[in-house]
Amino acid sequence: MSLNPPPVRYAVARSGEAWPEVSLDGLEADPGGDLWLRLLPGLVPPWLRPPAQLAPSGLAFDCECGLYVADTAGDQIVRWGLDCGTQMLLPGAVSRSGPGSLGGPAGLCWGPKGWLFAGSSDGRVLIFTTPQLALRDVWTGFQRPLHLACHEQSVLVVDAGARRLLRFDWRGVPDTAFDSAVQAPAGPSEPGAVAVGEDGIVYVADGAAGGVSRFTWEGGPAGPPLAPGTRPSALAVSSGVLYVADGSSGEVILYSTAGGQALGSVGGFRGPATALAVGEKTLFIKPGLDASYLAAPLRSWYRASGSLRMGPLDAGKRSVWARAAAKATVPDETAVQLAWYTDDDPAPGSIAWEPAPSLDLLVPGERYLWLQVTLSSRSPRASPTLHQVQSQTAGGSYLDYLPYVYSRDPDRSGLSRLVVDQMDPAQVEPGDIDYLRLLYARSPKQGDQLSRLLDLARSQLGDLEQQIDDLARNFDPATAPAGMLEWLGSWLAFDLPPRLLDGRHPEEVRKLLLGLAALYRRRGTASGVADFVEVYAGVRPHLLEDFQERPLWIVGETPLGFGTGMPDRNVEGMLVGEAVVGETGPEDPATIGSALFASTAHRFSVVVPTPGGTDEAARSLITTVVETEKPAHTAFHICFATPRMRVGIQARVGVDAMVAGAPDELALGETSILGIDARLAGPAEDAPGAVAAHGQVGIDTRLG
Template sequence: MIQQEFNTRIFRTQDQWDSGFTYRLEKLTGGGITLYSTPTFTQWEEKGVKNPGVLAIDECGLIYYIETGTCKLYRYNPEIKSKEHIPCISGCGGEPGKVETTKRILFDKYTMWVLDAGNERISGRIQAFSRENFQIRYIIDDLENPVDIGLDESGYIYVIEKDDLGSHIFTYDTNGQRIEKVFDESCLKDPLALAVCTDKSIYVIDMEMKKFVRLTDGKCSEPFGDLSKIRPANLVIDRNGNIFILDDTGSIYQFDPDGGCQGKINIPDSSDTITGIAVDSKGNLYASGNKGIAIFVTQKKYTREQGFYYSKTLDSGIEECQWHRLALDAEIPQKSILEIYFYSSDNINIKNEIDELIRNDKKTIQEKASILDEKFHWIGPEKYISSEEIILNDEKNKTAQKTKETNTGLNDKKLTWVGSKKNPRNILFRGKGGRYLWLKIVISTFDENVRPIIREMKVFYPRISYLRYLPAIYQEDPSSREFLDRFLSIFETMSNDLETEISELFKYFDPDTTPENFLSWLASWMNMALEEGWKEEKKREFIRRASFLYKFKGTPSGIEKLIEIYTGKKPLIVENWKTGKPLVLDGKSSFILGMNSLLLQTPVRGFRLGYDSILGRVALREVVQLPEDPFLPIAHSFTVVLDLSNEEFEEYGDGLSRILNDEKPAHTSFNLRIANEMSLGSGIYVGINTRVGGYKPIYLEQRINGKPVRDSTDNTIGYGVLTGGEEQGSRIERRSRLGYDIELI
């Protein structure tokens, strides 16, 4: 059998997997599906941390928190276990620089926002502080009852407010100016908290419905999720879309982006109530309580809840098509289960209905999955269990289901694995087929330390068996025909895989498609030695650029490109002979010794033999020296300047030395300098370890409640604004108030 006799539908890239939808599964970068990770507790930060409340983490991993009781803002560095008081928030109260009931702290690169929900005496407001000096930039206090705020990656602030007319969502830019954006607010009944996902979708907890509401491009989704069993107090969303909810009992629950509960987060040694939660840019979770701050790291443990994948409609274009087999590239570790279901039909009305359901943005993933499970009489499951220690009590899965065929051509016979049980690769579709096919995959694990992964899936069709090569007598009896067809499919699968491997042999000679374990072998063809510790993509990049690198081998541009591929940073290569122009005193020179040039200054005590001059060490020669003779020490050397941190230099240092020794011309020497370790002065290189930063504009305008007053005359230069010269200082006049914006020190 030749490979061209089969058609295939492939699920490999992220776009191909996105054609279907997942429920409680995470999509891998580059393609594939796996279980969601759950935060793993690592440590309590207790040293110097007292009664932390609302907290936030900046891009450097520093923890900012409001101390309960004192209402003071502190910054804590978990690396060196130190904290410092940030005086921009100095206590409890309604004055600028003070808070009463802090609800949320947010950061971007330049600004810190603090939401003070207020109380019966003090109205809620949002204070914005500059991160450069933590001075107040502006205050938004035109909101009657701000409930919560969120920040998207573009720097827009979203505020939920409740008033007598209902609930509203307002948008502000980083300068505190309100932006007109239209939101469908009809779905907001009793909003409690909001968070903004990386795709700019806004998630809201609604207490009246006890569900989530998602707003995408201003449009509301149908309420989803079930929050009836908990009492939410706050929520945050990490970079992968995982939702974490803090309830008023101090417990933390994890939900997937579709509202499915993944379970309760275990917090060891916690006898106190958790009062605040936050996530950092890496997806790690932080929780504050009377004991201190608990840190949870993701990507170490995985949910025990089942994850589901539903494929799009696969159209063979053949009526009553007998779908052949499903091939998987999967990693199923011990104590994990993989289940496969399928459904086929010739009914185009079912196909159109399912396609419309998958495209329906108003339906949640959970609702779509429920509709499909109710509508389809799935064939299966065929379970792959990676450990014999797992005992299944489901008696229904021990025997084949026996039902009658329906008008749509369904048959409830079980699927059959083809291949090794230790490495599931192929499943043979059985039963009467149809033109359209849908797949359902269920992944689960009994061990939270392991993670089953499906990287690729191929569907082969139509069924073409070795049975057609046998005499007709072997096909007369239906039962014998079915058994023989399945039996021969084992050998057909093995043969087809071998033929596919041979026909795709060219992939082994392409650095982009060759398997990872063949990269070193492919590099040896070009006399390239790859480091074992290099990442896979870096190895492919080296091989891909081999012809270019050999063309410029030994040149500054070749060495520069090689180092850039290896470290990801562009170096500065300085050839030492170019650093200065030599001064040569000879007959052709315009310099005349004693007239316009001086070799040295006479010492105070004069020249003394043995001290300032040594007899016999200097010889006058009649022949003029060659111009390059005085500069031989630097004529064949160069310096490589690279901006690396200490950790990066420890990682790349040895490899850089080997690369430079292999690539430099044999008669040259090099000096490797790390720009990060240089001091001010000659060690500063613009573009290497120095950046020319941006600037912030100065607005000559008056602001009231964060809004500019265009016709104000208080900002005229010379009247309300004073431009200074070299002297820096302040004068106590009309525009300065002692103790407010002027402090005597």
């Protein structure tokens, strides 16, 4: 048996950029791994009203920065051009009669064929082309179609009068299998607001039980209900976040679609919400039944508080915890509070958190430790930053390095001779007797101020010692902190690509630095140039060396065909009628025949596929990378291949043959060229005077 003291052990909450064994509430990590208060949508100035029960209304986006607002009170639909501030009213909205009239427009969605679908309280769903807002079709047979959602080629309609959730394709054909699958009791008995995620999960407000039910696209259950205890009046979903307008509290609450936990509520808003819509950077809230709306920028408002919890942390059978600390940056108007709890039971009935006087404290010595760090802010524009939470077990004392007089307890006589004589030699290892004598003699009184002072000193110096121990980790891309990766790259004479300088892709940078040696081994080769272009620009080019396509006709060896050709100059260096007496002569015997190869030697072409097009900055970056990485004696030609496949012009399969999408408008005299850009137009889908597939006389039939 060994009587040596157990070594000091450390427990840390953060490993690299991850916090693997902690519970987070209201906090989120940045790409570098630091924890902040979660960023939420927010309104400045705040919009605060008492909650109220209002009829549903509608908001919808199109793909051209258009926001459609249902003016339920004014019986019209308004399209706002968010990019240019233009406004368009639905044609014919002022008319109270006719097939295109609106009677209290409610739910809106933009989807199949680029059409706008609008539910009307008079029992119809109207379909309009966008952005013209021309009536396309009318679906009838509903009682009160108040909530709509679009996904792919389908439209979901909640008929509040019939208490049914229904699904149709873009032609208006019902999906009876889905309708039956989500009908009560499998689905909500009073379906309300509806939304569909990018993955096809359907979210439906339950007007009877409260909360939000979830269904797969086929109609099966997709998990337990979300937002329990709320009375949703409007829903929206985007990027793994469900936005729920709670009619009871007047808040718009965010929920994680993956874990179901509440993430926080929209800052600066309280009141009724009749519709929600999420854009790329903004949450739009419709607080009434008119044409007004509120715009809350996403990730613009720090949550008021959030916390981290970890534990139980086990010090081991022969050890106890001695210290806990949280490393944080605390700006003005923010605070960080550390709380702790220790016990000898790993599963206590309850945890009574003890607030710490500072972010670094000595804890009572027990085996199990729990820690809680709370971040808070009085300003929606500021947040503290949590870098690390760690704890340390008891170990060797700094008293061991001081003279005996500093640690001897005069009330203890030390190890008796009787105890030593009674010990079994077989159970004692060399040095144990000396350790026991030291242990019994070097035992200061309980609560000795010198011991606590030395422990505090060790807590500070111990951090430095730990940094020294971890120094080697800083030189390994796999373990170095994210903030040091760019510095590590500079040691290898490698500048990080501009797209990776924002610090949001540490894992990609690690992978790149770990493979840098192999990348350097290919430097100066065709594959190496392609590798560097892919690293810096994100697109892999094709490199074609000109000598491989050089046509040479060697009599007796080369068969006639596409691979043969005549040289572009005389092999011997003189041409009758072109030679100048005194200035030209026969080819030097040492270089004779070079004319066959000179025009293609040390030259290559770079074909860069750009299906979505590239801007001038991207093209300049690619050209610079090729110029930097090519061998110094070579020359190159670069070609940016766009989706303009033409037989005989751009048709090398796997290189530059890319099938084009819809052609651009032909503008003669500008960039369009007859014979290359000119194409015959196809039949117009809704040509004037033609009855379309859903054409209805008096609704969408137009005379030219």
